[in-house]
Amino acid sequence: MTGRRRVPPPLALALAAALALAAALAVAVAAQAQTRPARGASGSTAKAAAPTAPTAAAKAVAADYAQRFATVCAACHGANGRSDLAGTPVLAGQHSYYAITQLFLFREGRRSNPAMTAVAKGFTDADLRGFSDHIGTLPPQPAPSASAADAARMKQGQALAQQHKCVFCHGADLAGGQQVPRIGGQREDYLREALQGFRSGQRAGYTQAMGEAVSQIPPAELDVLAYFAAHVAVAGR
Ligand code: HEC
Numbered sequence: 166m167t168g169r170r171r172v173p174p175p176l177a178l179a180l181a182a183a184l185a186l187a188a189a190l191a192v193a194v195a196a197q198a199q200t201r202p203a204r205g206a207s208g209s210t211a212k213a214a215a216p217t218a219p220t221a222a223a224k225a226v227a228a229d230y231a232q233r234f235a236t237v238c239a240a241c242h243g244a245n246g247r248s249d250l251a252g253t254p255v256l257a258g259q260h261s262y263y264a265i266t267q268l269f270l271f272r273e274g275r276r277s278n279p280a281m282t283a284v285a286k287g288f289t290d291a292d293l294r295g296f297s298d299h300i301g302t303l304p305p306q307p308a309p310s311a312s313a314a315d316a317a318r319m320k321q322g323q324a325l326a327q328q329h330k331c332v333f334c335h336g337a338d339l340a341g342g343q344q345v346p347r348i349g350g351q352r353e354d355y356l357r358e359a360l361q362g363f364r365s366g367q368r369a370g371y372t373q374a375m376g377e378a379v380s381q382i383p384p385a386e387l388d389v390l391a392y393f394a395a396h397v398a399v400a401g402r
């Protein structure tokens with residue numbers, strides 16, 4: 166045996182690049198976060214002073230991506246990201262940091278879906294950022310009415326979400342934050358597929374977090390979790 170095999174670590178490289186992008190984005194996210202009330206500090210909704218008020222150029226870029234979203238993405242994801250197409254996730258209320266990681270994974274072929282691979286493969290870094298920034302501005306859908314859900318299933322789902330620590334990362338109301346997606350209010354069919362995909366290893370995550378979280382959970386319980394997340398009353402941003 167002479168020397169070590171030098172296997173290029175494409176995922177590691179891809180993730181390093183994603184992290185660099187995400188780090189750049191995080192600055193914007195942090196700036197935005199300052200304008201949001203901290204969890205529990207409901208009184209402090211005042212906007213922070215805005216030393217980084219968007220310039221005219223930044224506003225033009227944002228308007229351009231809003232327009233491109235409306236013409237390209239809304240066909241599948243719905244106007245303002247409120248999808249009612251089977252298998253197609255709601256983007257309304259999704260976090261820009263999470264969105265950029267996923268667009269990056271699609272572009273690099275790490276997360277595969279024929280529709281999204283085709284959409285993302287020609288993206289520049291500016292596109293990744295422009296679209297995910299736009300997604301970050303889409304207001305979440307109104308919470309579903311509690312009476313529309315099966316109470317026994319909701320109770321079981323809530324217990325499973327505690328037991329399997331979903332709430333630990335996704336938050337008590339499953340609204341997520343930063344790189345952790347909002348799953349509260351997401352389409353049930355999409356959630357089911359996503360969870361089964363992580364469990365089988367078919368969907369590669371940006372990190373190992375989800376593969377580890379669901380690898381030991383029986384598929385039937387994942388379906389209850391998908392039901393619970395789809396119907397849970399979720400807070401705004
Ligand atoms: C032809 C239909 C189609 C079009 C057009 C489309 N998407 Fe998608 N998109 C999908 C589907 C289907 C998925 C789910 C893929 C999967 O299951 O892995 C998805 C997933 C995503 C995700 C990941 C969401 C999540 O919760 O993980 C993001 C972000 C996204 N799309 C953004 C966009 C943007 C931005 C555009 C426009 C530039 C766009 N999509 C155009 C069908 C489409």
Ligand code: HEC
Pocket residue numbers: 254266326329330331332333334335344345346347348351356359360369370371372373374375378379382390391
């Ligand atoms: C250690 C933190 C952590 C735990 C615990 C966790 N998640 Fe996640 N989850 C994440 C992260 C981070 C992602 C983004 C996926 C990636 O890495 O690309 C995610 C993604 C998801 C998605 C995909 C959403 C989308 O829009 O595509 C679903 C669904 C989900 N989680 C549900 C769950 C459920 C249900 C549980 C409990 C069984 C759970 N998660 C536990 C961190 C976690």
